[in-house]
Amino acid sequence: MINSFLSALVLGIETGCIYAVVALGLSVIFGVIRVVNFAHGTILMLSLYLSYYLFTWFKIEPYATALIAAGAAFVFGYAVQFIVVRPIFVREKAYVVEPLGVLMLMAGVDMILSSVGIILFTPYVKAVRSIFSVMTVNVGFSTLNISRMVPVPVAVILTTLTSWLLNKTETGNIIRAVGQNRDAAAACGINVHHIYALTFGIGCAVTALGGNFLLPFYPISPTIGTGLTIKAFVVVVLGGMGSIYGMLAAGVIVGLIESISSVFMPGSFATLVALAVFIVIIVVKPSGLMGRIRI
């Protein structure tokens, strides 16, 4: 009993860090642009497929392709914001853009991308068999897979990096300025739409970079995107929309809730518990654990 509990604890932290990374990108985008990127998980799915094909065709290890995938996701995210979302921002002159319209818009983008994914990659599940997939280490109460452990430090590093990027660099200052007051930032000579697209790109890149460490142990299919997006929503709401470190804490909490509850009940109910937590958080404390944004 205690062994399975300990295993669940480890698994929860591991999965939680993946959730944290996906949510981190979502939170960056929401914090600045106020766009709920419904296609976030699906963009991650596309970048995972990019890595998968780089691995199967050119035998490049998934850990090495992470940067390529992140670059591709950055370009893609930049393009999505600049081409698809910008017209709505241009039309809406008011400071707070109608986030609901953009939510619907991104749901449309998600529909297109995930269906194109099914058409291009076939709906079947694919898995990368990298050398890291089979490395294990024995820690007494169970045997741990190395590739599952890697996302934990990655998530911590990425979170710190993102926080540094947003708070300590010139670009970060500009991004936060735009996030606080779009019109005032524009009056200071900042190209708001470039910054918006940049932020969107960064959000996608962060998620793709961290998400890539899923590949050695997580079978992918074109339909994983929506599930990941909804999980990321849960984490973002729990951690507080727009916060950075909140994502790491909330991701781990959601991961633990899932893994520990799956010790006591069937697997599909673990997701249910996470969603129930989501609704409870919205009801009890909608600003989340470390929320900055006024409700």
Place this chain on the structure above:
Amino acid sequence: MNSENTTQLGLEEAARRSRRIVGIVLAAVLIAAGLALPFVVRDPYFMSVVILCLMMGYLSATWGIISQTGQLSFGHSAFVGLGGYTSTILYTQLNVTPWLGILAGGAVAVLFGVIIGLPTLRLRGVYFALATLAFASILQIVALTTLRIGPIVIGASPGIQINLVNSGDAPQVFQFQGKMGYYYVIFGMLCLVLLLSFILNRIRIGYYWRAIRNDEDAAESLGINVARYRILGFLLSCFLTGAGGVFYAQYLLAVDPRRILGLGFSTEIALMGIVGGWQSVFGPVIGSAVLVPISEFLRARLSAIPQMTTVIYGLILVVFMVFLPQGINGLIVKAVKELSTQASRRRRHRVEKTDA
């Protein structure tokens, strides 16, 4: 200057009057045509497409009631499913006729609507949309995995089938032979919802909704209880959607959790509303009248790659959100206003000439 203003006002008044007359005539013609349709068209496939149009129109019209308050439900299939499951469970296990199930289904949908809506509709922004999405996902997982809750059989992933009674000729339990019976039921339901929506739009609550969706802060500062009117709209929407779910279950004689509680179904309902014009009374029906035939056509043509339909749906959604956020209805309203004002001006002009 002053006289010019009054002429302008008079013109608008005249234009409004002529629009009203045209509207009444148009409604009467459409209702008459709707009533006569099953006698003119006998083709069962055509009728099934028409019924699908009406049903999706009904569901997205009820979805539209909540969007008229400036919020957006992302998981409206949850309430369709609650209605359908309630009436089906009542009928198959307690032998309660689905006609009463309409009330029960609506009531259950309202009950859950209170649980979801009461806390989340007090918040601004995306929380309500995300909460409805999560709620629909929860319901689907429960329905897919649970065989029974206590004495109530839910049926897990296959859902629940409804047995044919008297080979379908049993109006007392909401079963009809052929399409005609179903057609008249859904046609009547749709007319009722549109009438209700139309009336609500022209009384106090409708003005409150409009004020809230245009500017929440301004509405609140004028003393409108934003949360209360949103919740009222949402609960009304829940009830009517639940009732629609009962029709859906009876028409298909089954509830299938994959479809009736699915995220795809929710998006489809919202899509019809957006294409037609969300936040308007007749928009959702226009949307379904345009989209359902297109999707049926695509389904038949692209059966080799079924995902193509979703791609096209997504493209339509993106194009409308970017270029036509008011939907087809917005275009029509604009054109009609323009035309009627022009016509009144021309008439006035003629009258002035003959006076001189």
